[in-house]
Amino acid sequence: MNAVAPAARRRAWQDPALLAPLTILLAALFLAPLLLMVPMSFREYDPGTGVVAGSWTLENYSRLLTDEFYREVALRTLGLGLAVTACSLLLGYPLAYVIARGNPRWRVTLVLLVVFPMMLNLVVRSFGWIALLSNHGLINNLLVGLGLIDTPLKLMFNLTGLIIGLTHIYLPFMVLMLVSSIQGVPRDVEAAASTLGSSRFHVFRAVTLPLTAPGILTGSILVFVLTVSALVTPRMLGGPTYKVMATLIYDEYMQLLDWPSGSALAFALTVVVLAFIWASSRLAKRWGGMA
């Protein structure tokens, strides 16, 4: 109708057009193969002959609830995800606070220190933890040598080891998310709370913490998702027997060649992760007042 129209029209198709290359790439190379695995997860598997063509069964999924071994691995994975998320949050928040609010001169250095471990190969870092945590590792030798304990603490091939290793590896993600989130809290809003009678602790609890809820949420989702899908570290610190979902899926695929079971486990994990993300965003929105 007028001069505005062409510009508006251009804007209308511009956004989808910008997203198109990535969308096509993801659809062809990720989504399509993924959807091909859906029917696979309902197939029967015969250890002698392989995937039974044309068969339909829910057993690959129901096994997660009925089979004690599968159930334990599933619960362990969720517990591990929650524990690592909680540890990263508890360790990461004070650190992020210092980086965000401390002397700006130190900020770059501190962020680099936080990111530095990510520049090392994952296998190398996990080996480092083996050297520290094993029965005759640095920590146990030190504690025994000092006479604080008689027998070595069991720090590997169990939940403790995985929590320590994975928290170390995913802490940087949490810290980086929290730093930008804490930097985004207006200082005037905190000052307003203190002039209204809030002690420093109350300012933190009633203002800073809720206002950083979005950062806590994204950091937590990131760490949780990375933890429950981590393969290398659980494999190395958990050994061949202490399994989580990711290592279990890997074994089903690569060692047992039981693709139907592997796909079912993978999809089940995805559903649980999505449910977790949904629930935690609702929680954070209500808490941070963004609902």
Added chain:
Amino acid sequence: MAKLTLERLHKRYGELSVVDDVSLSIADGEFLSLLGPSGCGKTTILRMVAGLVDPSGGTIRIGDQDVTQLPPNKREIGLVFQSYALFPHLSVAENVAFGLRRRGVSGNELKERVTSALALVRLSAYGERKPRELSGGQQQRVAIARAVAPRPRVLLFDEPLSNLDAQLRDEMQIELKRLQSQLHLTSVFVTHDQQEALSLSDRVCVLAGGRIQQIATPEDLYHRPANAFIASFIGKPNRLVGDVAERRGVGGVLAVGGFRLPSAQVDAPVGTEVDVIVRQEAVQVHRHPVTDGIPATISLRSFSGAHVQYVVTVAPGVELLAQAPSTGDAASLAPATQVWLDIDPAAVFALPKRETQKRETHA
């Protein structure tokens, strides 16, 4: 409410002195503005009163209590920020309730005081909204209700109107005046806008370079500025250069670009070169000759509502900003028209040349 006393207040950042020996007493229920250009230390003073900045020296007293060492949450003050600083995660009513809850108010009393504070700023219907759903002016009114609700001993304003557009700013000024007449709050209002300071305050404290230049009522400040800096800071000044031709009491006659200009305040001896400040609003343009009128020609005309502004040339290279009512016979004069200027001597100030420059670089 209580009176507020600042005694020999200092703030230094390393070598830089931001607030330099400021002593000031604000009476119970008085509204005082701290006025000055940016960097004059006015916000720092306010933040020291609030407890958000530690003074390098001096004492702050609210009532009879020395609060210099108290943290902000123990001072029982209210602070209204330029950025509004509302709690974005809380509703409007919860924002207002925040300070009340901190003082232990609860139950029905809490509800009543939140309701009356919101009624005071005419936002009763907005209690359940979130701050981001409100306009800038409404948000600032919530901030005022939040600061006022706990009945602070002193209310502080940190350029609260600067983020609002011009029309809203005028409305909010009237709103603040109305609040002030209802509540009689001891208030300190920081601003760089002279018009705000003049229209709101009982007294205005003009600051430059961290030092107090003058504390006076708005009328005294405007008509009897204490020094060069203030004369050039208040009103809309024309800046000229001239010589002192004659002294008569505190006033005299100045020679500027070939014409003689009577002045009510001359701070220099006869014969010296001076900076001449002529308030724009005191230069009236007339179509026909007037007694002691200075002849001039129109260079530019611009319409600004109630008035028409002219740039007039009184002598080669000497231009003045002048004005005429936008409805009179001098309302639509074309460039090059011959006119006569009537300049009120009370709005002409002459100051030793160096002083103005020094003060300005200092500010």
